[in-house]
Amino acid sequence: MDLKLRVWRQGGAAGPGGFKEYDAKGISEEASFLEMLDIVNEELTMAGEEPIAFDHDCREGICGTCGLMINGQPHGPQQGTATCQLHMRKFNNGDTIVIEPWRALAFPVIKDLVVDRSAFDRIVEAGGYISVDTGSAPDANLTPVPKEAVDAAFDAAACIGCGACVAACPNSAAQLFTAAKIGHLNLLPQGQPERLTRTAAMVDTMEEYFGSCTNHGECESACPQGISLDYIAQMNRDYLKAQLADLRRSGQK
Amino acid sequence: MTITLDSKVPAGDIAEKWDNHRFSIRLVNPANKRKYKVIVVGTGLAGASAAATLAELGYEVEAFTFHDTARRAHSIAAQGGINAAKNYPNDGDSIHRLFYDTVKGGDYRSREANVYRLAQVSNEIIDQATAQGVPFARDYGGLLDNRSFGGAQVSRTFYARGQTGQQLLLGAYQALARQVGLGTVKLHTRSEMLEVVMKDGRAAGIVTRDLTTGEVASHSAHAVVLATGGYSNVYYLSTNAMTCNVTAAWRAHRKGALFANPCYTQIHPTCIPASDEFQSKLTLMSESLRNDGRIWVSKTADDTRPATQIPEDERDYYLERIYPSFGNLAPRDVSSRAAMRMIEQEKGVGPLKNGVYLDFADSISRLGKDTIQERYGNLFEMYQRITDENPYQVPMRIYPAPHYTMGGLWVDYNLMTNIPGLYSIGEANFSDHGANRLGASALMQGLADGYFVLPYTIGDYLADFLNTTPVPTTDPVFVEAEQAVSDHTRKLLDTKGSRSVEWFHRELGKIMLEHCGMARSRPGLEKALSEIPALREEYDKDVRVLGEADDLNQALENAGRVSDFFELAELMCQDALDREESAGGHFRVEYQTEEGEAKRDDVNFSHVSAWEYQRGGPATKHAEPLEFEYVKLAQRSYK
Ligand SMILES: Cc1cc2nc3c(=O)[nH]c(=O)nc-3n(C[C@H](O)[C@H](O)[C@H](O)COP(=O)(O)OP(=O)(O)OC[C@H]3O[C@@H](n4cnc5c(N)ncnc54)[C@H](O)[C@@H]3O)c2cc1C
Ligand code: FES
Numbered sequence: 059m060d061l062k063l064r065v066w067r068q069g070g071a072a073g074p075g076g077f078k079e080y081d082a083k084g085i086s087e088e089a090s091f092l093e094m095l096d097i098v099n100e101e102l103t104m105a106g107e108e109p110i111a112f113d114h115d116c117r118e119g120i121c122g123t124c125g126l127m128i129n130g131q132p133h134g135p136q137q138g139t140a141t142c143q144l145h146m147r148k149f150n151n152g153d154t155i156v157i158e159p160w161r162a163l164a165f166p167v168i169k170d171l172v173v174d175r176s177a178f179d180r181i182v183e184a185g186g187y188i189s190v191d192t193g194s195a196p197d198a199n200l201t202p203v204p205k206e207a208v209d210a211a212f213d214a215a216a217c218i219g220c221g222a223c224v225a226a227c228p229n230s231a232a233q234l235f236t237a238a239k240i241g242h243l244n245l246l247p248q249g250q251p252e253r254l255t256r257t258a259a260m261v262d263t264m265e266e267y268f269g270s271c272t273n274h275g276e277c278e279s280a281c282p283q284g285i286s287l288d289y290i291a292q293m294n295r296d297y298l299k300a301q302l303a304d305l306r307r308s309g310q311k
Numbered sequence: 312m313t314i315t316l317d318s319k320v321p322a323g324d325i326a327e328k329w330d331n332h333r334f335s336i337r338l339v340n341p342a343n344k345r346k347y348k349v350i351v352v353g354t355g356l357a358g359a360s361a362a363a364t365l366a367e368l369g370y371e372v373e374a375f376t377f378h379d380t381a382r383r384a385h386s387i388a389a390q391g392g393i394n395a396a397k398n399y400p401n402d403g404d405s406i407h408r409l410f411y412d413t414v415k416g417g418d419y420r421s422r423e424a425n426v427y428r429l430a431q432v433s434n435e436i437i438d439q440a441t442a443q444g445v446p447f448a449r450d451y452g453g454l455l456d457n458r459s460f461g462g463a464q465v466s467r468t469f470y471a472r473g474q475t476g477q478q479l480l481l482g483a484y485q486a487l488a489r490q491v492g493l494g495t496v497k498l499h500t501r502s503e504m505l506e507v508v509m510k511d512g513r514a515a516g517i518v519t520r521d522l523t524t525g526e527v528a529s530h531s532a533h534a535v536v537l538a539t540g541g542y543s544n545v546y547y548l549s550t551n552a553m554t555c556n557v558t559a560a561w562r563a564h565r566k567g568a569l570f571a572n573p574c575y576t577q578i579h580p581t582c583i584p585a586s587d588e589f590q591s592k593l594t595l596m597s598e599s600l601r602n603d604g605r606i607w608v609s610k611t612a613d614d615t616r617p618a619t620q621i622p623e624d625e626r627d628y629y630l631e632r633i634y635p636s637f638g639n640l641a642p643r644d645v646s647s648r649a650a651m652r653m654i655e656q657e658k659g660v661g662p663l664k665n666g667v668y669l670d671f672a673d674s675i676s677r678l679g680k681d682t683i684q685e686r687y688g689n690l691f692e693m694y695q696r697i698t699d700e701n702p703y704q705v706p707m708r709i710y711p712a713p714h715y716t717m718g719g720l721w722v723d724y725n726l727m728t729n730i731p732g733l734y735s736i737g738e739a740n741f742s743d744h745g746a747n748r749l750g751a752s753a754l755m756q757g758l759a760d761g762y763f764v765l766p767y768t769i770g771d772y773l774a775d776f777l778n779t780t781p782v783p784t785t786d787p788v789f790v791e792a793e794q795a796v797s798d799h800t801r802k803l804l805d806t807k808g809s810r811s812v813e814w815f816h817r818e819l820g821k822i823m824l825e826h827c828g829m830a831r832s833r834p835g836l837e838k839a840l841s842e843i844p845a846l847r848e849e850y851d852k853d854v855r856v857l858g859e860a861d862d863l864n865q866a867l868e869n870a871g872r873v874s875d876f877f878e879l880a881e882l883m884c885q886d887a888l889d890r891e892e893s894a895g896g897h898f899r900v901e902y903q904t905e906e907g908e909a910k911r912d913d914v915n916f917s918h919v920s921a922w923e924y925q926r927g928g929p930a931t932k933h934a935e936p937l938e939f940e941y942v943k944l945a946q947r948s949y950k
Contacts, residue, residue: 070862088586090697096591096813103811103866108857111865113379115552117592119693120477121383136696143696168523169863176500179380183492187485188444192364192762193435195442199399202453212446212471215478219382243444 059085059151063098065110066158071166071174077156087147091134092117092124094146095157111170119143119282122218125225126171127158132222132280140220140282160221162230164267175221177267178235185259186239188248201247214241216283223277223285229269233290234277236264241289244296254300254310261297314569316921316935319723320424325941326406329428332724336771344369347773348781350517350532351375352504352559355384356476356483356754357737358538360761363486366495368766373530374487374496377503377522377554377868382484385540385552386757389476390597390690392460392468393440393754395433400457404465406430413752414942416462416642417717417745418895418911420575420919423941424724425742432763433755437469439762443482447471460750461598462642462949468751473597473690479754483761503868505799506792507535507563507733508782514733515782518792520800522868525861527793527800529784533776534732534769537563538761541716541738543576545876545883546828547820549713550582550595556872557879560720560739568728569921569933571721571741573879574887577748577896578829579714580646583697583707584666593712594697596669596690598750601639603674603683604707606630606646608667612657618668618706629653637949644747644896644909645949647711651829652907654710666708675703711829715753717744717896718886721921721935725768726760729921732772736760741919746895800860803870808853812870815850819843819873819880827884832900836888840881847877882922882930889932892916904946913944 061082068075080102085094092114099109115123119140126141128134134144149155157171165173217238224232240257243249249256271290278287303310321332339347347370351362354376362374378384398404409430414421437455441447447469448456457466471478490496499519506518508529516531539559543549564570581596607628609621629649631638641649650667653659660666675683680703684691691702698708720728720735722742727734737757744752782788826832826839850873858864893902893909894916902910911917919935 086587086589089589090591093589093591097589100811100813103855103857106857109866111863115378115383115554116385116388117553118388118594119696120474121385121387121552123379123383139696143693145696145699147699172863175379179488179491179500182485182488185492187489188442189489190439190442190486191367192360192439192486192766195435195438198397198437198441198447199454203449204453205449205451208446208449211444212478215444215446215481216474218477219380242446246444246446248442248444 059087059146059149061085061149062154064154064156067110067170068167070169075167085146087145089146090117090142091128091144091146092142111172113172114142117142120218122220125160125220125222127160127225129156132160132225133282137279138282138284140218160225162224164230164232165221165224178219178221178232180267181232181236181260181263182239184263185252185256186243188243189252203247207245211242211245214238214245214285214289217285218283220282222280222282224268226276226280227269228274228276229272231271232264232268233271233293234281234285234287236260237289237293238285240293240296244292251309254296254303254305254308257293257296258300261293314729314923314933316729316933317723318422318935319725320422321724325423325427328424329431333767336768337774339770339773341369343777345371346778347371347776348373348532349534349536349769350530351536351538352517353384353538353540353737353739354381354484354487354498355386355538355540355737356480356757357761358536359384359480359483359487360758361536361538361736361765362496363483363490364762364766366490372490372496373499373532375499375502375504375519377501379500381487381498381500382480384480385555386480386754387477388552389754390473390595391599392458392470392475392751393436393479394460394467394751395437395469395755396430396467397434397437399455400466402465404467408465409433409467411942412463413743413749414745415947416749417747418909418947419745419913419917419939419942419944420894420937421743421745422937423939428764429743429756429759432759435763436755436758440479440482443486445471445478445482458599458602459640461601461640461646462749468599470599473599473687476754479758483758504559505562505796505871507566508788508792509566509730510782510786510788513731515788516784518789518796520796523863525859525864527796529789529793531781531784531789533773533781534734536734536736536765537720537739538737539739541719542879543713543716545819545880546713546823547816548585548590548593550579550593553592556875558872558875560735561875561879563720563728563730563733564924566730567924568730568733569721569923570718570882571919571921572718572886573883573922574827574890574897575717575746575895576713577643577715577717578647578711580643580650580711581669581709582712583694584661584663584710586663594693595714596694596707596709598643600669600687600690603678603686604639604669604671605673606639606667606669608653608658608660614658618660634949641949642747642749644898647829648898650711661708666710668706669709670706671702672706713824713828715748717741717746717748721919725771726765727772734765734769736765746897799871800867803854803856803867804860806852806854806856808855810853810855812854812856812866812873815846815854816873816876818846819876822846823880823883827887830898830900831887833888836884839884840888843877843881843884850874850877885929886920886922889920890916
């Protein structure tokens with residue numbers, strides 16, 4: 059199939075950016091979206107133009123490195139699918155495809171389609187863990203965990219940290235990402251001792267970088283892992299508790 | 312440099328070696344630990360777990376990754392599971408059995424003492440990960456569940472849906488993030504190590520290139536740990552993530568670190584077959600699928616009927632037929648070669664006739680679709696997204712693909728390379744798996760190294776350097792290394808040739824797959840050894856890398872990595888040629904049993920081949936003899 063691409067090209071965070079048009083000719087339907095870009099890049103290289111910079115790695119939808127705004131949709135038209143798992147059979151011959159980086163103040167553009175998502179790491183560093191030093195763990199079967207609880211924790215833990223939720227949000231909020239991390243840990247017995255302090259620290263850090271949530275729900279539909287908005291409700295509940303509870307007497311400080 | 316290969320395996324009964332060793336090595340007192348600085352390169356399972364644990368112990372740690380965050384390391388992609396000798400299912404497992412299975416699975420080419428220790432600490436890994444919040448699968452009573460993997464007759468594999476690597480890495484990443492938050496680890500992301508720096512014969516630090524700004528910088532420390540993963544991408548197409556590479560290990564090799572058993576590579580039997588030339592990588596379908604899927608081809612060659620129209624009695628379930636006791640769970644090397652033979656007999660399936668079937672119809676009718684979905688749902692979805700076929704209705708098509716590298720930097724029992732102060736852990740080293748790795752054992756090894764071995768053994772080396780400061784980065788050894796990095800970058804940009812880096816990488820991959828892949832022969836390897844240097848010469852003259860050195864430049868990053876793959880490829884072929892036997896993943900067609908199985912030569916090749924880099928000439932070999940006291944050497948049989 060033959061396609062027209064309108065691709066965002068930008069030198070650096072401060073540099074001006076703009077769209078450039080490229081032809082992608084003779085692309086197989088079996089190719090993945092990123093393989094299509096590989097082909098375009100090889101042609102650009104041969105023509106003496108610097109290839110389009112884009113982030114990617116596993117190409118299996120699990121590392122969360124890839125992430126492109128495709129025709130205005132984070133990760134493109136296929137629900138529950140990261141950019142690298144999108145295949146060209148989802149497009150039609152002759153289509154024009156607009157490709158942009160994630161756009162959010164907290165994700166500055168590094169170059170072309172590559173953005174800096176390190177604000178996510180700051181949120182995790184603030185409390186997205188269970189404090190257990192190596193070697194101090196009890197036997198793994200000491201604490202049975204109801205299967206339903208593990209499954210619910212897992213659904214949140216499946217987050218790949220790609221940032222599509224932020225890119226989709228009109229406010230560039232990071233509620234879904236933060237709630238997923240908090241939900242994963244707060245739903246497990248192992249996560250209880252730090253439940254409220256964790257929630258408060260992570261939410262406060264999130265707010266230093268990202269916008270506020272106004273319940274649009276765009277994040278959920280953009281999420282390649284289909285993470286549910288319910289986790290945001292749970293996070294808000296825990297955050298409120300953290301504000302109201304006597305943390306010392308509830309064993310959290 | 313004169314090299315003595317001392318494995319430093321402690322004396323005593325195998326079950327007591329690790330305990331005795333921990334007692335006899337020197338400790339660093341807790342108050343003194345903060346006086347030592349350790350560099351950890353790589354933040355995958357091995358690197359993140361090591362960096363976090365070292366910091367918890369009190370060391371000052373600097374960690375480096377070329378990824379944009381530690382959570383992206385290729386470990387994230389591991390699907391199937393992690394082994395441990397817990398024996399929760401009460402099916403006869405034990406530390407000794409895990410040890411035995413691993414040595415046997417590795418075709419008797421690993422160091423017994425290392426493998427035993429690995430089995431010993433395996434249980435602690437499960438405890439640690441569970442305490443961190445890793446959501447391993449559980450049964451309805453809330454206790455941990457297990458499944459079986461190839462090469463084992465017990466269920467000892469812990470798993471987290473089909474995303475075990477993701478969940479374990481998130482556990483290690485969170486432990487690391489906690490230390491970063493506490494200020495005990497300084498983490499450099501988008502930062503690629505390009506040189507190991509030595510002073511007076513010891514590791515003194517590293518030189519990195521900042522991938523966003525191109526800045527070349529030096530970092531010094533009392534010790535350096537390389538946890539930089541495996542080199543399957545030398546084949547171009549593999550199941551590894553696109554940026555996996557050998558550069559860190561190779562640059563250390565060029566500085567004198569021995570590279571052990573480079574020819575031991577693993578071809579994984581269950582990957583989605585390639586669909587075309589433009590394909591950039593191959594996708595693994597976890598081996599765990601072989602618990603419930605049956606592998607077959609048509610009994611007739613060139614059968615063009617769709618799978619569902621081939622009647623039961625015209626199907627050849629060849630693994631069940633040839634290996635009745637292990638059946639579909641025969642080890643990876645054995646299953647891969649069996650698939651290769653089916654394709655050679657023109658029994659391949661799919662449009663390019665490059666696959667075999669993995670069929671779930673029986674399991675679905677026995678267990679119901681829901682159970683299968685529960686176990687493998689995300690893998691089935693992934694398969695369907697890639698192939699547009701529904702594996703609940705038609706069998707999957709699978710084929711072997713390069714997946715894992717058992718070879719790597721030579722290390723002793725302490726995980727130190729032959730360069731004092733330079734350590735290597737995880738897939739980057741050569742330890743523990745011999746000539747073939749069993750499924751679910753890489754995650755185990757990476758985390759054993761990072762959480763439970765290196766953080767203790769490193770103290771024994773550091774103890775000598777109390778109250779010394781690391782070599783200053785203004786020292787000429789650092790200045791020269793920085794210059795070498797800048798010169799190499801300049802050279803790549805100045806070549807201004809006519810072909811892309813990918814083109815060369817693809818060509819190299821074809822040579823390696825054909826001659827140093829699933830089957831190897833003297834004439835093939837000799838051919839590869841003449842083709843690779845010729846292609847490399849062309850690369851040096853004709854590669855085209857556009858853009859600048861002081862900017863994000865992905866083609867430039869890749870060009871440096873491919874340069875190292877060229878040199879590695881030659882060493883792999885040299886090693887494969889030298890090893891005149893078949894063992895595990897290294898199959899020399901000249902050395903096989905009458906039934907076509909790998910035939911070892913224990914008299915001449917029961918050793919580790921550790922290669923020393925020689926500038927401008929072929930590498931020289933040092934042999935570390937392997938002794939087997941506790942496992943009896945035997946022809947592997949999975950019948
Ligand atoms: C698809 C797939 C599925 C798998 N499934 C399983 C499984 O089910 N069970 C199992 O046991 N094993 C499995 N494996 C194998 C296992 O995942 C790997 O062997 C293991 O995760 C490697 O971990 P590591 O920490 O050694 O390296 P990696 O996770 O590869 O990490 C390497 C790190 O080093 C960094 N790095 C590398 N070079 C440099 C440099 N020059 N400068 C700076 N940083 C650098 C990278 O940024 C990264 O952080 C699987 C492998 C694949 C490919
Ligand atoms: S490249 Fe890893 S999720 Fe897309």
